[in-house]
Amino acid sequence: MHLTLEFGGGLELLFGSQKKHEVDVVPPNGMKEVTMESLLAWIKENLLKERPEMFLKENSVRPGVLVLVNDSDWELCGRLETVLEEKDEVIFISTLHGG
Amino acid sequence: MHLTLEFGGGLELLFGSQKKHEVDVVPPNGMKEVTMESLLAWIKENLLKERPEMFLKENSVRPGVLVLVNDSDWELCGRLETVLEEKDEVIFISTLHGG
Amino acid sequence: WAAGGHGLSRDQVQRYSRQLLLPSFGVGAQERLCEGSVLIVGAGGLGSPVALYLAACGVGCLGIMDPDRVEVHNLHRQVIHTEASVGELKVASASRACLAINSSIKVVAYPFGLAAKNALEIIRQYDVVVDASDNVATRYLVSDACVVANRPLVSGAALGMEGQLTVYNYSNGPCYRCLFPTPPPQAACQRCSDAGVLGVVPGIVGTFQALEAIKILSKVGDPLSSRMLILDSMSSRIHTVKLRGKSAECVACGGSPAINHITLPNFDYEGFSSSPMSDA
Amino acid sequence: WAAGGHGLSRDQVQRYSRQLLLPSFGVGAQERLCEGSVLIVGAGGLGSPVALYLAACGVGCLGIMDPDRVEVHNLHRQVIHTEASVGELKVASASRACLAINSSIKVVAYPFGLAAKNALEIIRQYDVVVDASDNVATRYLVSDACVVANRPLVSGAALGMEGQLTVYNYSNGPCYRCLFPTPPPQAACQRCSDAGVLGVVPGIVGTFQALEAIKILSKVGDPLSSRMLILDSMSSRIHTVKLRGKSAECVACGGSPAINHITLPNFDYEGFSSSPMSDA
Numbered sequence: 001m002h003l004t005l006e007f008g009g010g011l012e013l014l015f016g017s018q019k020k021h022e023v024d025v026v027p028p029n030g031m032k033e034v035t036m037e038s039l040l041a042w043i044k045e046n047l048l049k050e051r052p053e054m055f056l057k058e059n060s061v062r063p064g065v066l067v068l069v070n071d072s073d074w075e076l077c078g079r080l081e082t083v084l085e086e087k088d089e090v091i092f093i094s095t096l097h098g099g
Numbered sequence: 100m101h102l103t104l105e106f107g108g109g110l111e112l113l114f115g116s117q118k119k120h121e122v123d124v125v126p127p128n129g130m131k132e133v134t135m136e137s138l139l140a141w142i143k144e145n146l147l148k149e150r151p152e153m154f155l156k157e158n159s160v161r162p163g164v165l166v167l168v169n170d171s172d173w174e175l176c177g178r179l180e181t182v183l184e185e186k187d188e189v190i191f192i193s194t195l196h197g198g
Numbered sequence: 199w200a201a202g203g204h205g206l207s208r209d210q211v212q213r214y215s216r217q218l219l220l221p222s223f224g225v226g227a228q229e230r231l232c233e234g235s236v237l238i239v240g241a242g243g244l245g246s247p248v249a250l251y252l253a254a255c256g257v258g259c260l261g262i263m264d265p266d267r268v269e270v271h272n273l274h275r276q277v278i279h280t281e282a283s284v285g286e287l288k289v290a291s292a293s294r295a296c297l298a299i300n301s302s303i304k305v306v307a308y309p310f311g312l313a314a315k316n317a318l319e320i321i322r323q324y325d326v327v328v329d330a331s332d333n334v335a336t337r338y339l340v341s342d343a344c345v346v347a348n349r350p351l352v353s354g355a356a357l358g359m360e361g362q363l364t365v366y367n368y369s370n371g372p373c374y375r376c377l378f379p380t381p382p383p384q385a386a387c388q389r390c391s392d393a394g395v396l397g398v399v400p401g402i403v404g405t406f407q408a409l410e411a412i413k414i415l416s417k418v419g420d421p422l423s424s425r426m427l428i429l430d431s432m433s434s435r436i437h438t439v440k441l442r443g444k445s446a447e448c449v450a451c452g453g454s455p456a457i458n459h460i461t462l463p464n465f466d467y468e469g470f471s472s473s474p475m476s477d478a
Numbered sequence: 479w480a481a482g483g484h485g486l487s488r489d490q491v492q493r494y495s496r497q498l499l500l501p502s503f504g505v506g507a508q509e510r511l512c513e514g515s516v517l518i519v520g521a522g523g524l525g526s527p528v529a530l531y532l533a534a535c536g537v538g539c540l541g542i543m544d545p546d547r548v549e550v551h552n553l554h555r556q557v558i559h560t561e562a563s564v565g566e567l568k569v570a571s572a573s574r575a576c577l578a579i580n581s582s583i584k585v586v587a588y589p590f591g592l593a594a595k596n597a598l599e600i601i602r603q604y605d606v607v608v609d610a611s612d613n614v615a616t617r618y619l620v621s622d623a624c625v626v627a628n629r630p631l632v633s634g635a636a637l638g639m640e641g642q643l644t645v646y647n648y649s650n651g652p653c654y655r656c657l658f659p660t661p662p663p664q665a666a667c668q669r670c671s672d673a674g675v676l677g678v679v680p681g682i683v684g685t686f687q688a689l690e691a692i693k694i695l696s697k698v699g700d701p702l703s704s705r706m707l708i709l710d711s712m713s714s715r716i717h718t719v720k721l722r723g724k725s726a727e728c729v730a731c732g733g734s735p736a737i738n739h740i741t742l743p744n745f746d747y748e749g750f751s752s753s754p755m756s757d758a
């Protein structure tokens with residue numbers, strides 16, 4: 001399944017300073033669908049280059065990271081259980097505090 | 100066919116000061132498709148409330164109006180011949196000169 | 199509007215004539231601005247354009263709060279200050295600039311930071327609060343205090359080449375804690391002084407913050423509640439994304455909040471967020 | 479960068495330190511800004527934030543052009559001016575404000591409007607041009623002159639509650655005439671003085687114009703060429719739309735242009751656009 005991933009607010013530094021990633025993700029063994037939970041595992045395995053604790057905590061993202069699926073807060077569509085569809089856009093953005 | 104039309108840059112004043120219009124447009128008699136040309140005719144007939152010369156000129160829009168189909172300049176997709184699809188978004192925006 | 203029957207003076211009618219001309223703004227909205235008040239927490243990169251544009255457009259009373267003094271490395275982005283004000287309190291420099299543009303408004307300068315002890319008392323005196331601060335501890339405090347005092351909060355942030363903007367605690371929208379119940383790890387709390395910032399980026403975010411404050415005060419337009427504007431200046435791409443609503447479990451704005459006018463003044467925001475409120 | 483080997487003075491390193499810290503900006507980009515020059519056509523609602531932010535971030539030479547004097551009804555949006563400068567030439571007031579923020583840059587004031595006769599000679603002296611003007615005749619002239627002189631043009635406009643922004647004549651992107659070969663009817667050419675403008679809207683557009691000028695000069699990021707940013711301030715919605723490229727038939731930037739360094743100075747821009755270049 002083709003997905004567009006985007007990292008911002010400094011998270012891109014954990015992904016080789018590249019903000020946008022076009023990726024193809026297959027459902028994990030025995031699953032029919034790619035959920036946000038399996039996407040996070042896939043990212044950890046395949047994309048994340050350094051300091052995983054700056055992106056993940058337990059089986060989710062670390063505090064201070066907003067997750068947006070097709071420009072909507074993942075809180076509105078089921079968080080880790082969100083089922084992704086072909087061509088979905090997922091944005092991970094670290095909240096900023098500077099001024 | 101369901102379309103979202105949007106008027107901006109002052110053009111909304113010709114449409115009851117409403118910027119966004121959700122409309123259902125059927126192809127004109129004998130046609131299978133809705134093109135931008137037939138959409139303009141439909142708008143003139145059904146939506147335009149006043150001063151048509153501020154929106155249309157001959158069979159197209161007046162000079163100074165940008166037309167965007169799904170956020171792309173209609174110059175990139177065939178201008179009047181552009182064939183519209185279900186749920187397309189068409190924006191008409193008058194260029195501004197103030198500062 | 200020239201015929202009178204409104205609360206604007208002749209000077210105000212002249213000064214604000216280009217806003218009074220707007221059919222969707224007009225006298226009513228301008229009167230609400232002139233009678234309204236905004237507290238700006240931070241007179242730095244974000245606070246500079248917020249203060250300039252709110253003073254210019256005629257917000258009746260501006261509170262400007264900042265403990266710091268102007269330094270030369272502020273000047274690349276904090277355009278309300280000048281070389282002559284280096285060494286001066288930022289609130290003094292910013293107040294002077296606001297009054298130079300519009301002497302008909304009132305400006306109150308707070309030459310100290312927002313603290314748990316003083317937040318509620320000060321915030322209650324204003325209609326709208328703008329978070330133009332530079333640290334995560336203050337961001338939690340401003341949000342909590344706005345919830346307890348029932349004030350809308352226009353929150354902006356900028357770092358590096360990016361900016362973020364939203365309105366909290368407004369019309370069933372979330373507060374800062376609804377979005378971020380747990381503070382981020384300390385390593386994720388970089389400041390402009392650590393990581394740098396392109397000067398014009400807080401300029402853009404701050405000008406948008408002024409817009410949102412104007413919309414809320416004047417009751418014109420749709421404020422950015424339950425939505426966030428995300429700016430990537432390098433690609434000139436701007437996402438407006440949809441955020442969750444108010445959370446029933448939120449410790450600040452939920453059904454049975456742990457944070458209230460009694461507990462807030464004693465809450466340890468710096469400890470909670472492992473982040474100091476000042477650079478010192 | 480503290481170790482030297484670059485063209486920045488110690489004062490510059492201190493002043494711009496928050497930009498030098500940025501890995502994607504750094505010394506090289508700052509040097510290009512400090513060696514660069516920008517002509518700002520118009521010192522009004524758009525030109526105010528453009529001039530403030532370009533001066534602050536260190537653009538080496540700013541040209542500021544405007545024939546008008548400051549009036550009190552400008553002050554609700556033209557935040558570079560103050561009450562004390564009412565009656566003064568806008569370019570004098572704006573130059574003073576820029577130098578107060580950053581005395582290390584050079585500012586050249588042009589107390590007259592851009593005209594067909596003077597446009598090429600002036601524009602050739604700058605690396606980037608910012609159109610912050612307020613009328614359609616000047617917009618055609620600025621664009622044509624930028625094409626003939628081969629300069630990128632950062633064009634912004636604001637009216638009512640809306641704003642528009644794009645970069646013309648840059649990297650195979652269109653010029654103003656590619657988009658608008660025929661001028662609009664006179665009735666569609668409203669100005670802020672006729673139709674009004676919410677003061678903070680040109681503030682947002684102008685701050686974005688400063689950003690685009692910085693990106694072009696510093697060669698960092700993707701300028702807004704062949705794209706247009708459309709701001710609806712009331713809904714806080716921002717579209718970034720894709721525009722056509724350069725047109726081969728364009729009379730200004732096409733294959734066999736009718737407008738060139740010989741014909742431009744004699745072209746009647748006011749007659750062509752049925753629009754005066756000044757409010758008078």
Ligand SMILES: [Zn+2]
Binds near residue numbers: 377
């Ligand atoms: Zn909450």
Ligand SMILES: [Zn+2]
Binds near residue numbers: 729
């Ligand atoms: Zn052209």
